[in-house]
Amino acid sequence: MSDSKISRRDFVKGALTGVGLGALASMGVFSYSPMRNIFLPEIVRKQQDFGVCKSVKVTNISETSWFENSALMGDIKGAGGLLVNQYVYNWPPFGNGKGLAKGSYADGMAMIKEYIPHDLEKAWAIVEKNSVHPENAGGFAALVEMEEMDGTKHKYLLDTGWSYKWMDESFKREGIDKMLQNGEIEALIISHEHFDHFWGFPVAMKYAPNIPVYIPEGFYEEGLQYIKDSGHKGTLTTLKKGLNQIKSGMATYVFDVPIICRVFGEQSLYFNVKDLGLVSVTGCCHQGIIQFADTAYKELKYENDKMYGIYGGLHISPFEDWDPKYDDLVISLGKWGFERVGCNHCTGLLTARKFIDQGYNVVEGTARFRSKSKVYLGNGDKIGFGVDV
Amino acid sequence: MSDSGLYIEERKLVKRWNGPLPALANLAVILVLFYGTWWIFQDPRGIMRMYTPYVGYMWCRWILIMLIWVAYIFNFWPFKRTWLEKTHPVLKGFILTAFSVAIFLGVLKLFFNGFLGNFAIAYFSPAQLTKLGLTEFYAEEYAAQAILMFAAIASWLSPAWVVAAENAPWQKLGQPVRGFSVLMLTFFMSVLVYFVTMHPHMGILFDPWQKYAAIAPPYWQNFANTVHGNFHIAWIMCATVIVWMYETIWERYPFKLIKTDWLRRLTAFFGIFIIAVSLSFFLYYAQELAWGPAVRGTRRLMAPDWRWLHVGEIAIFWLVPALFMYLYCDNAPKRFSTPMNVFLRTVISIAAAAVIYIVYYKTSHLFLGTQKGFSHPQQFPMIPMIWLINIFLINSWFMDSWPGWKLVPSEHTVHAPAEEMQWTAKFKLGLVTGTALGVALYFAVVASLPVLTSLIKVE
Incomplete structure (x- = not known):
């Protein structure tokens, strides 16, 4: 060479x-x-104008999705963990009598279909015999009342909870049954497909089968069939990923997030309250409250450029579990400037305590109707943004 | 490859058929084994449903460690060479896998759960955590998380001592003395690394923060923009991957150019670490270029802790094709000089990894029982990827790459002398020129990543 x-x-x-x-x-x-x-793109705020409203009031119909954490987690453990399809657990109302992790939507529905939504007591009696831990089911639902700038008020039901029995009792306790029956509640907004937010759907249908329903895209076949099987006769709107304005100063935002127990997609609510700023109302907020806030910062225009209030589940330690990434959230939330934090449900008591330790203004509750602590807003409690409650 | 006396290096395997058929046959067998075992053990719709996720995560990581211990550290001791040579590959694969699983069961139940969990640190024992009031589910998940993190560290250090440090200073000893010596050292090092990387993470996993037992908040929080231990998982997984790159498609290049043993071993061991850290920074940056800067406190895709985890996940996606090329494609290409071969293999494996990454995120939810989306709080693509790698290694190391290859009698294999590399003036000039080109290549990639990654959609 x-x-x-x-x-x-x-x-x-x-x-x-x-x-x-x-x-x-x-x-x-x-x-x-x-x-x-140098190579990272500058953040350009879109500042989309979705209007402004006068006030928002939220009534917590039920935040107790389940009553015994150990029972729920025992079921999850026995069924194979947090990725198992929720319709397989054999939880109410889709129990088929075959035991944990051997359920299916079709089997469970076949047992109760003829009774929903008109005879939920009979349906629940069947469910109790065939389901795993029916006594543990509660549910999440909230009445959201917003007032337009001209004083017009609108009511929305956010989620329908889980147990037919518990949710019917809760609806009656807060007068939701009557509001549904007489058409006061304009629409039902389902945040996501999870059992504790959606499986009480027939209870709402019992009182208002024609109510317009908004769901986020991502519902599985079983969930869509459940809406039909529950006797819904009104319009069903599947909202696409991103911003969806409902009224001036009120919008939902759909996030395409995969969620535990084989659920996909969640929508949460933004309100732009006059002189106060942005208010977030969430079901579970699986996308994360800071993600929700950051999305608002990048996408929306709101009063005083101020993040003002929060209501709802923040999905941090729903099972009183923990992960250091939640500490990141606890540490960082303060930077976003929220003045009133009305959290509950899947936020977890542990998180609420950490929020308080961090100095955040967590609105206390009254611990009534089986809510376990005054640390956060419990069943029957109310919170107002721009309005006294 | 060195003359290390390892069975897997000294055995002679020949293809049963010409052409690509052996590789394709093995790929078919591997995929069947992967999916069958996935369904039995991991799949959330399957039989045992260990993908809870942490229990399944722990198992797949520890099985990887066991395979490394059996084949690399103990050189199959106590199994005799004649048994390895005469037993049918399928039976051998079954027995050696069962042996590995049994060893891990012992390590899990006796060492972690029983010994450490009961007498030292409660979080290693689900029973202790349950006594303290945790639900059984989270008690098992937390313990599994801690134990798997130990495996993550060991999966870097165990092979690194064999590959980079060349088993020094015990390289001349027989088994099991050498194996136990390396095991003790790497286990000790793993404990140290665990304490400074993962223990602070575990220390804030509980309420209140365990301030008297662990540094809380962890010391890395400002640098990493998170208190989560995933910051360390990032570089540790990169180190695991780089060890195997170094051993396989890089043929121990360039550190093998260093002729002084102690210097080569030292530079290789710490070189792997430095390369891994550099790679982890780059893969984190790549995500910033793709999805924008992370926002602390967010969840999933935008969260710093997930981004660091995803660094490790991306690295594992790279390991899959690299190992396949080495194990089943005769480490092709081999016709050029070592630097050229290494360069081409690196480029090919990165391209293949990108394809696997895209295909995985577009399709895995259709057959793994998981959900679509890059980021899910309970999904770890490392689980199926490491599970697949485990099947590769079981097939190659324990089954002599059956059915595409067969073992034939051979004398001790004498490796061809390594290609002589000289530090000539031209080599040095090339090195300087190439370094400048490498910097330019880096910035070209960085500039193009926002556009390239925008093309990847998982919807």
Whole structure:
């Protein structure tokens, strides 16, 4: 082999080695340095105007999705963990009598279909015989009342809870049954397909089968069939990912998030309250409250450029579990400037206590109707943003 | 590859058929084994449903460690060489896998749950955590999380001592002395690394923060923008992957150019660490370029803790094709000089990893019992990827790459002498030129990533 060829080969060998060296050195030196921001796009705030409203009031119909955490987690453990399809657990109302993790929507529904929504007592009696831990089922639902700038008031039902029995009792306790019956409640907004927010759907249908229903995209076949099987006769609107304005100053935002127990997609509510700022109302907020706030910051225009209030489940420690990433949330939430935090449900008592320790203004509850602590807003409690309650 | 006396390096395997058929046959067998075992053990719709997720995560990681211990550290001791050579690959694969699982069961139940969990640190024992008031589910999940993190560290250090440090100073000892020596050292090192990386994470997993037993909040929080231990998972997983890159498609290049043993071992061991950290920074940056800067306190895709975890996940996606090329494609290409071969294999494996990554996120929810989306709080793509790698290794190490290959009698294999590399003036000039090109390549990739990644949609 000639010397020149050897030289050329040596050069190529060195060059290829150098390419690796240069690339790796750049990775190490530049990638996590402050200089890297040069290549990151600037955040351009879209400032979408979705109007403004006068006030928002939320009545907590039920935040107790289940009553015994150990029973629920025992079921989840026995069925195979948090990724198992929720319709398989054999939880009420889809119990088929075959035991934990051997359920299916079709089997369960076949047992109760003829009784829903008109005879829920009979349906629930069947459910109790065939389901795993029917006594543990509660549910999440809230009455959301918003007032337009001209004083017109609108009522919406956010979610329908889980247990037919518990939710019917809760509806009656707060007068929701009457409001549904006489058409005061304009629409039913389902935040997501989870058992504790959606499986009490027939209870709402019992009183208002023609009510317009808004669901986020991502519902599975069983969920869509359940809406039909529950006797819903009104319009069903599947909201797409992103912003969906409902009224001036009120919008839902759909997030395409995968969620435990094989659920996909969640919508939460934004309100732009005159002189106060942005108010977030959530079902479970699986997308994360800071994600929800950050989305608002990037997408929306709101009063005083101020994040003012929160109501709802924040899905942090729903099972009183913990993960250090939740500490990131607890540490960071303060930077967003929320003045009133009306949390409950899947926020978890542990998180609420950590919020309080951090100095956040968590609105206390009254611990009535089986809510366990005054640390956060419980069943029957109310919170107002721009209105006294 | 070194003359380390390892069975898997000294055995002689020949293809049963010409062409790509052996690789394809093995791929078919591997995929059947993968899906069958996935359904039995992991799938949330399957039989045992260990993908809870942490229990299944722990098992797949520890099985990987066991395979490394059996094949690399103990060189199959106490199984005799004649038994390895004469037993049918399928039977051998079954026995050695069962042996590995049994060892891990012992490690899990006796060492972690029984010994450490009952006498040292409660979070290693589900029973202790349950006594303290946790639900059984989270008691098992938390314990599994801690134990799997130990495995993550060991999956870097155990092979690194064999591959980079060349088993020094025990390389001349026979088994089981060498195996136990390396095991003790790497186990000790893993304990140290665990305490400074994962223990602070576990310390804030409980309320109140265990301030007297662990540094709380963890010392890395300002640098990593999170208190979560995933920051360490990022570079540790990159280190695991780089060890195997170094051993397989990189043929221990470039550190093998260093002729002084102690210097080569030292630079290789710490070089792998430095490369891993660099890679982890880059993969984090790549996500910032794709999805925008992370926002602390958010969940999922935008959260710093998930981004660090995803660094490790991306790295594992790279390991899959690299190992396949090495194990089943005769480490092709081999026709050029070592630097060129290494360069081409690296490029090919990165391209293949990108394809696997895209295909995984577009399709895995259709057959793994998981859900679509990049980020899910209870889904870890590392589980199926490491499960697949475990099947690769079981097939290659324990089953002599059956059915595409067969074991034939051979004398001790003498490896061809390593290609002589000289630090000539031209080599040095090339090195300088190439370094500049490497920097330029880096910035070209960085500039193009926002556009390239915007093309990847999982909807």
